[in-house]
Amino acid sequence: xxxxxxxxxxxxxxxxxxxxxxxxxxxxxxxxxxxxxxxxxxxxxxxxxxxxxxxxxxxxxxxxxxxxxxxxxxxxxxxxxxxxxxxxxxxxxxxxxxxxxxxxxxxxxxxxxxxxxxxxxxxxxxxxxxxxxxxxxxxxxxxxxxxxxxxxxxxxxxxxxxxxxxxxxxxxxxxxxxxxxxxxxxxx
Amino acid sequence: xxxxxxxxxxxxxxxxxxxxxxxxxxxxxxxxxxxxxxxxxxxxxxxxxxxxxxxxxxxxxxxxxxxxxxxxxxxxxxxxxxxxxxxxxxxxxxxxxxxxxxxxxxxxxxxxxxxxxxxxxxxxxxxxxxxxxxxxxxxxxxxxxxxxxxxxxxxxxxxxxxxxxxxxxxxxxxxxxxxxxxxxxxxx
DNA sequence: CGCCCCATGTAAGACGTTACATGATTGA
DNA sequence: TCAATCATGTAACGTCTTACATGGGGCG
Numbered sequence: 001x002x003x004x005x006x007x008x009x010x011x012x013x014x015x016x017x018x019x020x021x022x023x024x025x026x027x028x029x030x031x032x033x034x035x036x037x038x039x040x041x042x043x044x045x046x047x048x049x050x051x052x053x054x055x056x057x058x059x060x061x062x063x064x065x066x067x068x069x070x071x072x073x074x075x076x077x078x079x080x081x082x083x084x085x086x087x088x089x090x091x092x093x094x095x096x097x098x099x100x101x102x103x104x105x106x107x108x109x110x111x112x113x114x115x116x117x118x119x120x121x122x123x124x125x126x127x128x129x130x131x132x133x134x135x136x137x138x139x140x141x142x143x144x145x146x147x148x149x150x151x152x153x154x155x156x157x158x159x160x161x162x163x164x165x166x167x168x169x170x171x172x173x174x175x176x177x178x179x180x181x182x183x184x185x186x187x188x
Numbered sequence: 189x190x191x192x193x194x195x196x197x198x199x200x201x202x203x204x205x206x207x208x209x210x211x212x213x214x215x216x217x218x219x220x221x222x223x224x225x226x227x228x229x230x231x232x233x234x235x236x237x238x239x240x241x242x243x244x245x246x247x248x249x250x251x252x253x254x255x256x257x258x259x260x261x262x263x264x265x266x267x268x269x270x271x272x273x274x275x276x277x278x279x280x281x282x283x284x285x286x287x288x289x290x291x292x293x294x295x296x297x298x299x300x301x302x303x304x305x306x307x308x309x310x311x312x313x314x315x316x317x318x319x320x321x322x323x324x325x326x327x328x329x330x331x332x333x334x335x336x337x338x339x340x341x342x343x344x345x346x347x348x349x350x351x352x353x354x355x356x357x358x359x360x361x362x363x364x365x366x367x368x369x370x371x372x373x374x375x376x
Numbered sequence: 377c378g379c380c381c382c383a384t385g386t387a388a389g390a391c392g393t394t395a396c397a398t399g400a401t402t403g404a
Numbered sequence: 405t406c407a408a409t410c411a412t413g414t415a416a417c418g419t420c421t422t423a424c425a426t427g428g429g430g431c432g
Binding site: 035036038039100101102103104107108110111112113114115119122140143152153154155157158159160161162164165168169171172175176179180183 | 223224226227288289290291292295296298299300301302303307310328331340341342343345346347348349350352353355356357359360363364367368371
């Protein structure tokens with residue numbers, strides 16, 4: 001029941017989805033496999049144990065939904081503690097490591113951000129991403145200058161792909177900030 | 189000693205690096221932590237077991253380099269079988285799954301491609317990536333049309349980020365093809 | 377009746393992370 | 405001589421993958 005344990009990305013994905021709408025393990029699997037969250041596992045061997053862990057930590061609570069003639073279904077809801085944990089995860093500033101390991105997790109945080117921590121904190125997250133990317137891109141460009149000249153074309157291009165990808169991400173972050181800028185106000 | 193086993197991405201990364209230049213486990217760790225391959229683990233608990241597995245499968249062979257007064261160092265080299273396995277991995281056509289799970293592994297394949305399978309096969313890999321991305325982007329755009337309208341702005345933006353990222357990747361692939369187009373000839 | 381979808385789980389094994397352990401060499 | 409770096413590993417732990425198991429319900 002101790003929440004200060006490390007939660008893997010899948011756990012946060014489950015928390016975020018359940019915060020949006022209580023659901024069963026099966027529902028969550030369908031969500032992963034049918035929407036564009038296919039990068040997360042939809043296998044029962046991953047999801048059911050993950051739900052069990054979250055429940056053991058007191059972050060979600062499952063209630064059995066009998067009676068409607070259907071087979072036993074367990075519906076999970078996030079607890080107050082789970083919501084707090086989710087907020088902490090989302091609102092934490094974006095680090096360089098977050099970017100190096102791949103932007104997917106940051107994107108997940110941002111996708112949930114508005115519903116969990118509100119508009120202003122979502123904007124703050126975007127700003128944090130923008131700042132981290134700016135710093136990182138400087139380092140990437142420096143590294144590119146220092147690349148050995150005898151490296152084959154494909155090696156150079158692959159590196160360039162990484163740079164372009166991060167530049168595209170930075171452009172998107174600014175586009176996101178501009179979008180929020182345009183329609184000011186709304187739910188904080 | 190059976191090669192038809194599944195090799196994780198880290199194993200292929202090691203094979204590719206060793207194919208470029210024989211090295212010790214420590215050297216490989218340094219490469220991972222000092223170059224922009226930081227997304228792969230530089231921890232001894234990952235690399236040494238991985239090297240052991242590759243050697244057990246007959247894909248690399250380690251020779252102890254004594255004598256130079258330094259401490260025992262084991263230098264690994266890829267075997268003929270390891271090279272064959274590397275070629276198979278690189279030259280395999282790009283699937284939709286390759287893209288969904290993240291382009292990092294495809295990028296690694298491309299980065300090594302010129303040295304391992306030659307210029308023409310590298311171009312072929314790029315073309316394969318381009319084709320897969322085109323198909324995938326159509327599906328992504330369709331999915332974006334079908335997004336529920338009540339989804340919060342951050343959710344929409346996050347999805348858009350995925351689309352833009354893949355578009356950027358497609359643009360890069362074409363840029364790569366153009367680069368090869370410009371300087372025709374060279375090593376096949 | 378057989379087959380497929382709903383819905384939940386478990387078991388075995390592989391892999392990575394973290395932390396620890398060891399010992400040699402180099403430099404202050 | 406003390407610390408840092410070189411260089412290699414091992415052990416415990418958690419998690420994911422793959423495959424299997426179980427049963428109810430609807431449909432042809």
